[in-house]
Amino acid sequence: MASGSGSNFEALVEACRAGRPQAEVVVLVVNNPGCGAAQRADRLGVPWQLLDHRVHSDRAALDRALVTVFHERGVDLVVMAGWMRIVTPVLIGAFPDRLVNIHPSLLPSFRGVDAVGQALAAGVTLAGCTAHLVSEEVDAGRILVQAAVPVLAGDDRSSLAARIQRQEHRILPLAVQLAADRLAPQG
Numbered sequence: 001m002a003s004g005s006g007s008n009f010e011a012l013v014e015a016c017r018a019g020r021p022q023a024e025v026v027v028l029v030v031n032n033p034g035c036g037a038a039q040r041a042d043r044l045g046v047p048w049q050l051l052d053h054r055v056h057s058d059r060a061a062l063d064r065a066l067v068t069v070f071h072e073r074g075v076d077l078v079v080m081a082g083w084m085r086i087v088t089p090v091l092i093g094a095f096p097d098r099l100v101n102i103h104p105s106l107l108p109s110f111r112g113v114d115a116v117g118q119a120l121a122a123g124v125t126l127a128g129c130t131a132h133l134v135s136e137e138v139d140a141g142r143i144l145v146q147a148a149v150p151v152l153a154g155d156d157r158s159s160l161a162a163r164i165q166r167q168e169h170r171i172l173p174l175a176v177q178l179a180a181d182r183l184a185p186q187g
């Protein structure tokens with residue numbers, strides 16, 4: 001699931017194709033027509049579908065449409081790779097412990113929107129990103145992987161966000177592997 005440029009989506013596709021995690025990205029869902037993520041999917045040869053939030057009556061209706069797509073495609077695990085909509089129990093309940101989000105802060109600090117701006121405003125010297133399971137409280141589910149980066153003198157939102165994103169691309173595939181391992185039957 002992606003709403004924006006799709007760099008995390010692409011990093012995950014590439015990691016899966018390299019065999020780590022041992023998974024296949026079977027479909028991308030975007031909510032914005034013409035977003036960068038859909039263009040990347042075309043380039044990468046990954047099928048994608050548009051579920052435009054503007055044509056659904058409310059959040060739950062959008063999530064019901066998402067669940068339908070994922071069930072049709074036989075999806076085991078769902079990744080919110082820059083999905084800029086709040087999800088509801090409809091989606092969370094359909095994929096318990098199988099819904100992973102990437103957030104650009106060291107949670108539990110700086111939940112919600114503009115996490116990078118919040119970090120700069122707070123004057124922290126360490127920032128970072130968190131891949132976590134999704135729970136009903138926003139940006140609060142079980143943490144899977146985190147990475148820290150320094151905040152450097154002169155950083156602005158864009159320079160710090162770029163540094164954080166490089167780490168997101170590294171930890172998101174690790175988090176998908178960990179989430180899958182947690183689901184695997186214990187031998």
Ligand code: GRF
Nearest residue numbers: 004005006007008082103104
């Ligand atoms: C990432 O920074 C992620 O943390 C946030 O949205 C951004 C998506 O970037 N939730 P991209 O579309 O993967 O390039």
